[in-house]
Amino acid sequence: MLSSRIATRSFASAASPVKLTTRESSGKLSKLSVVINGGSKTGKSGLAHLLSRYQFQRNGAKSDLRFIREAELLGASFNAQVTRDAIVLNTVFFKQDLPYFVESLANNLKSGAFRPHYFDEIVLPTALNDAAVANSDNQFKALEKLHELAFRKGYGQPLYFDGKAAISNEEVVQSAKELFTTSNIEIVASGVDQADLTSFVSEFGFAQLPAGSPAASSQAFFQGESRIRASGQNVATIGVPVKTADFAAYEVLAATLGSVFLPSAVSPLGQIQGGVNASSQLYKYNDAGLFTITVSGANASAVAAGIKEAAKLAKAAPASNLKLAELAVALQKDQTLTGSVNVNVAGAEAAKLGKFSYVAVGNTDILPFADEL
Amino acid sequence: MISARTVRLAQLPARRFISTANAATEYTTLSNGVTVATETNPNAASATVGLWVGAGSRSEHQYNNGSSALLQKVLVAANATEAASQGVLLGSQTTRETTAIYAHSTNANAATAASLIAQIASQPKLDDTTVAAQRELAVQTVEALEQNAPFAVLEHLHATAFQGTPLGLPVNGTTDSIPNLQSTDLEAFYKKNYVSSNAVIAASGNINHAELVTAIEKNLKLAADAAPVTAASAFLGSEVRFRDDTLPKAYFAIAAQGESFSSPDYYVSKVAASIFGDYVATEQTSTQSGSKLAAIVSANHLADKFTHFSTSYTDNGLWGFAAETSDVFLIDDLVHFTLKEWNRLSVSITETEVARGKAALKARLLAQLNSPLAIASDIGLKTLALGRRASAEEIISKVDAVTVGDIKRWSQTALWDKDIAISGTGQIEDLFDYNRIRNDMSMMRL
Numbered sequence: 036m037l038s039s040r041i042a043t044r045s046f047a048s049a050a051s052p053v054k055l056t057t058r059e060s061s062g063k064l065s066k067l068s069v070v071i072n073g074g075s076k077t078g079k080s081g082l083a084h085l086l087s088r089y090q091f092q093r094n095g096a097k098s099d100l101r102f103i104r105e106a107e108l109l110g111a112s113f114n115a116q117v118t119r120d121a122i123v124l125n126t127v128f129f130k131q132d133l134p135y136f137v138e139s140l141a142n143n144l145k146s147g148a149f150r151p152h153y154f155d156e157i158v159l160p161t162a163l164n165d166a167a168v169a170n171s172d173n174q175f176k177a178l179e180k181l182h183e184l185a186f187r188k189g190y191g192q193p194l195y196f197d198g199k200a201a202i203s204n205e206e207v208v209q210s211a212k213e214l215f216t217t218s219n220i221e222i223v224a225s226g227v228d229q230a231d232l233t234s235f236v237s238e239f240g241f242a243q244l245p246a247g248s249p250a251a252s253s254q255a256f257f258q259g260e261s262r263i264r265a266s267g268q269n270v271a272t273i274g275v276p277v278k279t280a281d282f283a284a285y286e287v288l289a290a291t292l293g294s295v296f297l298p299s300a301v302s303p304l305g306q307i308q309g310g311v312n313a314s315s316q317l318y319k320y321n322d323a324g325l326f327t328i329t330v331s332g333a334n335a336s337a338v339a340a341g342i343k344e345a346a347k348l349a350k351a352a353p354a355s356n357l358k359l360a361e362l363a364v365a366l367q368k369d370q371t372l373t374g375s376v377n378v379n380v381a382g383a384e385a386a387k388l389g390k391f392s393y394v395a396v397g398n399t400d401i402l403p404f405a406d407e408l
Numbered sequence: 409m410i411s412a413r414t415v416r417l418a419q420l421p422a423r424r425f426i427s428t429a430n431a432a433t434e435y436t437t438l439s440n441g442v443t444v445a446t447e448t449n450p451n452a453a454s455a456t457v458g459l460w461v462g463a464g465s466r467s468e469h470q471y472n473n474g475s476s477a478l479l480q481k482v483l484v485a486a487n488a489t490e491a492a493s494q495g496v497l498l499g500s501q502t503t504r505e506t507t508a509i510y511a512h513s514t515n516a517n518a519a520t521a522a523s524l525i526a527q528i529a530s531q532p533k534l535d536d537t538t539v540a541a542q543r544e545l546a547v548q549t550v551e552a553l554e555q556n557a558p559f560a561v562l563e564h565l566h567a568t569a570f571q572g573t574p575l576g577l578p579v580n581g582t583t584d585s586i587p588n589l590q591s592t593d594l595e596a597f598y599k600k601n602y603v604s605s606n607a608v609i610a611a612s613g614n615i616n617h618a619e620l621v622t623a624i625e626k627n628l629k630l631a632a633d634a635a636p637v638t639a640a641s642a643f644l645g646s647e648v649r650f651r652d653d654t655l656p657k658a659y660f661a662i663a664a665q666g667e668s669f670s671s672p673d674y675y676v677s678k679v680a681a682s683i684f685g686d687y688v689a690t691e692q693t694s695t696q697s698g699s700k701l702a703a704i705v706s707a708n709h710l711a712d713k714f715t716h717f718s719t720s721y722t723d724n725g726l727w728g729f730a731a732e733t734s735d736v737f738l739i740d741d742l743v744h745f746t747l748k749e750w751n752r753l754s755v756s757i758t759e760t761e762v763a764r765g766k767a768a769l770k771a772r773l774l775a776q777l778n779s780p781l782a783i784a785s786d787i788g789l790k791t792l793a794l795g796r797r798a799s800a801e802e803i804i805s806k807v808d809a810v811t812v813g814d815i816k817r818w819s820q821t822a823l824w825d826k827d828i829a830i831s832g833t834g835q836i837e838d839l840f841d842y843n844r845i846r847n848d849m850s851m852m853r854l
Contacts, residue, residue: 108412110767358495368453
């Protein structure tokens with residue numbers, strides 16, 4: 036009863052052409068997501084973002100207008116998002132509408148219309164808007180640059196399409212052909228009956244997708260420093276690329292220093308003075324992770340002093356707080372359904388902070404250099 | 409006509425579904441009169457347990473405004489180190505009518521978290537240094553929130569709509585009132601409001617109700633007093649404007665008097681708000697929505713965002729919308745067309761529009777219960793306001809029962825030709841005078 040293990044079950048069988056993962060959930064609503072392996076790490080920079088903005092548009096069975104109006108009447112909501120690992124199509128709906136959404140998602144994958152005027156009038160403007168909104172935040176800019184320094188290619192590629200290099204509609208169509216294959220997608224659901232889902236998935240055309248082969252990927256690690264002059268908030272952040280095997284050790288380090296998921300806990304980072312926000316986080320991906328410590332605030336001098344103090348704290352390797360690490364992992368599990376990499380921190384020791392990459396965004400006259408930390 | 413039924417019938421014939429019911433809320437009343445209400449969710453990875461008290465900013469006056477929020481912050485700060493050593497994360501929440509201090513923990517640690525919450529609430533540590541430090545942070549928080557235009561507009565809307573009554577006070581206090589708060593003020597607030605009949609322990613997660621009850625029964629010591637009576641609130645048609653042309657957009661809200669938690673029309677007014685719903689100009693789901701208002705706003709670029717709300721309190725409510733627009737010369741068109749759509753609720757709203765509003769509302773009410781904190785908070789707020797919490801089945805059946813006739817009847821008495829409260833900031837030169845907008849609450853035909 037008090038077990039904190041979450042009931043999840045993955046299976047691929049002759050009955051189901053694609054991998055299914057279901058997570059039990061009480062309640063009247065179901066969540067159904069299709070995870071398409073191949074996010075911003077794959078292909079040209081920005082290509083995956085454009086493809087994600089092409090989802091839930093016109094396909095062979097239905098116009099986008101009809102789908103939007105029908106979903107409204109069913110009380111359902113849907114969106115497509117791009118992550119560094121995948122393009123994720125999310126739907127939330129009442130339990131009885133499972134067949135409708137399995138069919139809609141299947142049609143979306145197998146018969147997207149990709150009409151050129153949709154590309155110019157919907158996909159490009161909305162994608163550029165996503166990028167503009169995200170990049171108006173200096174924290175996002177710092178995080179993007181940190182990924183670039185730590186990974187260069189793959190996870191180092193920008194998350195969003197920035198319009199700096201043209202991508203044609205044909206290239207997007209081509210990448211859809213390569214990625215939308217039965218071996219490259221996974222269906223993740225919560226609050227659905229497994230047997231029903233399995234039968235609907237084979238019935239509604241997922242089996243008609245080409246077989247393909249899963250996109251292979253590997254990730255090399257690098258190190259560097261970057262400074263970006265910008266108005267607004269000052270952000271100083273240090274980052275370390277992490278192997279998947281070391282996730283637990285870095286989750287413990289994050290919780291011990293002051294995890295972003297534990298905002299009000301008394302932590303070494305939380306006690307940094309000067310009205311700055313300081314926290315650490317481990318970004319977990321399929322092939323690697325990025326451990327970050329970020330200090331931000333309106334006052335550049337306070338951020339400069341803060342990041343020096345934060346680096347000192349991290350190097351001093353404080354005693355691990357396993358209980359808080361367990362809590363941080365549990366809170367993350369309750370916040371995400373898809374794309375979450377499970378970590379078991381039991382018995383782990385906090386990692387030691389070695390050589391790191393460093394990014395300063397804001398008033399670079401005052402923010403320190405990496406060798407001053 | 410297209411309806412949810414025809415969409416569903418286009419699918420295969422009906423099939424068997426294993427549908428799990430939303431878990432029921434379990435209640436226990438302790439020997440000291442405090443209610444413990446929990447919902448067990450076997451699939452949750454973490455648990456939240458907290459003490460919800462039926463006293464928020466509404467239980468203050470203008471001189472001690474901010475006490476309830478500051479008290480919570482001091483309690484969290486004074487006990488956070490102790491909590492962290494036990495693997496527990498503390499947090500606080502203040503609304504107009506409630507305050508809460510809650511703890512996140514792993515499921516296995518939930519009883520420890522419950523004991524901790526009970527101890528913190530029974531012997532509040534209110535030493536002067538912690539109070540001084542938190543007071544300074546509270547002033548910074550309020551200053552930052554005032555810079556957040558959409559938030560400020562709604563605070564000011566409450567201030568003008570419920571002016572002269574405590575329901576109009578800002579939730580977190582003001583930069584004038586907070587610096588004067590001393591630990592004695594917090595103690596007085598605690599003594600008056602933290603009494604057994606005014607408190608609920610709410611929890612959610614993969615937890616054991618009996619274990620929590622034992623842990624709390626042992627540690628929670630609250631005075632056995634009757635809940636203090638709060639002053640009645642009154643709605644007044646009025647307006648407040650903070651024009652600031654240095655802001656990039658116009659932000660404003662317009663609302664009529666809404667329904668209380670216990671009103672028989674609670675769900676009717678919620679459905680009415682849901683018919684117009686939310687709008688985000690950059691999202692295709694908004695621009696291609698079946699809502700007539702969304703179509704007008706989208707075709708003429710009248711707004712960047714709007715959201716309709718039906719907010720309820722124990723004896724009052726607000727029903728209206730909040731909008732932000734960068735097309736600041738079109739504010740009058742946005743206001744006019746929005747209020748003309750509101751008029752249609754009284755005269756010509758259609759079956760399909762009401763069906764869409766009901767479906768969206770049901771999904772939203774259930775979907776927002778998406779974390780142990782959200783569920784525990786819902787349990788706490790509803791149990792304090794109504795003495796019980798509606799189950800998912802009850803919510804669905806109540807919303808399903810709302811008819812086009814109900815919407816028209818409610819709208820004719822609650823909205824048609826009724827006074828409104830207006831609040832705005834940013835570039836609101838073209839948010840025209842009160843009477844012009846007030847006149848749009850009805851039209852010269854039926």
